[in-house]
Amino acid sequence: MRPIPPPAAAQSRLEHDLLGDREVPAEAYYGVHTLRALxxxxxSGVPIAIYPELIRALAQIKLAAARTNHLLGLLDEPRCRAIVAACEEVMEGRWHEHFVVDVIQGGAGTSTNMNANEVIANRALELMGHSxxxxxxxxxxxxxxxxxxxxDVYPTALRLATHAGITSLVQALGYLRQSFERKAEEFADVLKMGRTQLQDAVPMTLGQEFSTYAVMLGEDEARxxxxxxxxxxxxxxxxxxxxxxxxxxxxxxxxxxxxARVSKVPVVTAPNLIEATQDCGGFVQLSGVLKRVAVKLSKVCNDLRLLSSGPRAGLGEINLPARQAGSSIMPGKVNPxxxxxxxxxxxxxxxxxxTVTFAAEAGQLQLNAFEPIIAHSLFKSVLHLRRAAYTLADLCVDGITANPERLRxxxxxxxxxxxxxxxxxxYAAATEVAALAHRSGRGVKDIVLEMGLMSExxxxxxxxxxxxxxxxxxxVKVTRP
Incomplete structure (x- = not known):
């Protein structure tokens, strides 16, 4: 007689919400609310798990809430202990794959909050010995x-997550700034022409030029x-x-x-919670600073591309490290x-x-329903700027060389x-010299000597x-020799 196989493990579990009963995958830590959001x-096809700082922030909030509720006599010890343990696991990076709702969502972030509630609850249930x-x-x-x-959970989590992101971005900008500082020192004695409006201006050193990039980045770190x-x-x-x-x-x-104790961020309670719940001004300000960083960083990259243009038919003042072949048709071409x-x-x-500007402006009455797109926009900006800073430092700036003979x-x-x-x-005599040099194609020094304006x-x-x-x-003005 063939043995009877054990019953197959359940493929789903039944959960209930306002809209009725639904089958939830048995292996999922999320529940019915998250399922409906899915x-x-x-x-976007991008789950909130792509932003681990946000998931950690949600767990920190849930942990802090559980401990506070327990201290106030609202949550019993066994449940508090289980919730705290589950939150600590999430904060360590576990179970992030169960945070599955799309980063762009309706409901002012309710789906994200419920996703966190369900994952933490189901993991806490397991820790208590339940299914x-x-x-x-x-x-x-x-x-x-x-x-x-x-x-109050979602905007607080957004603030904690962006705070962590900014800390990492500041470190990345500092790393890039140091790269420019090293190049400024290396090029301190390399003479070149400065330019205004793409026209010859007055001499400077390549070190002075690179030091300005370092200063610009330092200013943005402070902002x-x-x-x-x-x-x-x-x-x-x-x-x-x-x-x-x-x-x-x-x-x-x-x-x-x-x-504050759990997150190591010096958070304070807003003096007016009604105002703080509807106001997105802090996010708008941060977004503006990120734009400032982006604009200045882009300007620096414009300069690097222009200064390295050529190698023979452009300025060709500096050389960027070659990273890959630049053309499928032009042999030897290398692009910046x-x-x-x-x-x-x-x-x-x-x-x-x-996007952040429009989303913040669109808030109505006591709540802004569009914080999910604010979150997604800010997180992308912080993450991509951080990666760009390290990429620019390691793969470009550190390998830049100068062409001193061409510059001189x-x-x-x-x-x-x-x-x-x-x-x-x-000024009048200098203008005459400049005009003659331009017409004749000769050097300023030769013309000044020829006109007897100054000695060798x-x-x-x-x-x-x-x-x-x-x-x-x-x-004192030099008298003509």
Whole structure:
């Protein structure tokens, strides 16, 4: 007689919500609310799990809420312990694959909040010795979401996640800034022509040019840190619209203290929770700073592409490291692919800022329903800028070399050096020299000597690199020899 095989493991479990009963995959930690969100939002195809900082922030909030509710006598010890343990696992990076709702969703982030509630509840149930879906023992809404609403959880999680992202972005910009600082030191004595409006201006050093890129990045590091400080004001405890309904009077202060301890972010409770629940000003400000970073970074990449243009028919002042073949038809062609990809990141960030602007403006009355697209836009901008900064530093800036002979020849042949002679021969005479040099194609130095405006020795003194590239005491005009 053939043995009777054991019954097959259940492929699904039955869960119930406002709309009725649904079969949920048995292996899923999420539940019926998340399942409906999966069916409703086929937009980006990108799950919220792509942003681990957001998932960790949600777990930190749920953990802080559980501990605070327990201290206030609202949540018993066994449930609190199980919720905290489940949250700690999520914070360590476990179960992120069960955070499956689309990053772009209706409902002001409710699907994201419920996804977190269900994953944490079902994992907590397992830790208590129960099966997933046995919510009579521990419920996603009743216990994991106790004293909370999506309307205070979601924006607080967004603030924590972007705060973490900004910290990483500042580090990346600092890394790139140091690359430019090293190049500025390396090129400190390399003389070149500066340009305004793509026309010859006055001499400078390549080191001075690269040092400006470092300074620009340093300024943006400071602006990002200022924006991060604004994100530390949270509305946790506001519940639905800021009145704190269904929360203990001491909950807001207590959960803020606990969240600061868990997250290591110095969060504070907003002075007016109704205002804080509907206002997206901090996100708009951060997005504006990210746009500022993108614009300046793109300008730097424009310069690198222009300075390296050629190699023979362009400026050819610097050489970018060759990273790949540049053409399927032109042998030997190498393109500035690293600055080009950073330019494209900048274009994306600028567009994301417009999205954040419209989404923040579209808020109505006591809530902004469009925070999911704000979150998605900010997270993309922070992540892509961070990766772009490291890419630019490692694959481009660190390998840049100069062409000093070509640079010096450009200075010697440039009409722009006549500006340095203004204090000695006067503007009118300098203009005459410049016009003659331009018409004849000859060098400024030769024409000045021919016109008898200065001696060879005087020119040599005035045209020294250290004189050309830094302020000097105003000289007495040279009399014609």
């Amino acid at each position: 069916e409703n939002f086929h937009i 997933r879906g046995q919510y009579a023992h521990l419920h996603p809404n009743e216990h994991v979401n106790m004293s909370q609403s999506t309307n 990002l840190q200022e924006a991060a400080a604004l994100l530390c004001e949270i509305n946790l405890g506001a519940t639905a619209i800021g009145t704190g309904i269904n929360a203990h009077p001491d909950y807001a202060a207590g959960v803020c203290r606990e969240l 692919v690293i600055p080009e990809v950073v330019n494209q990141v900048a274009f994306e960030v600028i567009g994301n800022d417009m 020849h450009s200075v010697e042949q440039s009409i722009g050096i006549v500006t340095a002679l203004n204090p000695y021969i006067g 020795q005087q020119l040599a003194e005035v045209l020294r690199p250290e004189v050309l590239t830094a302020p000097q005491r105003w000289p």
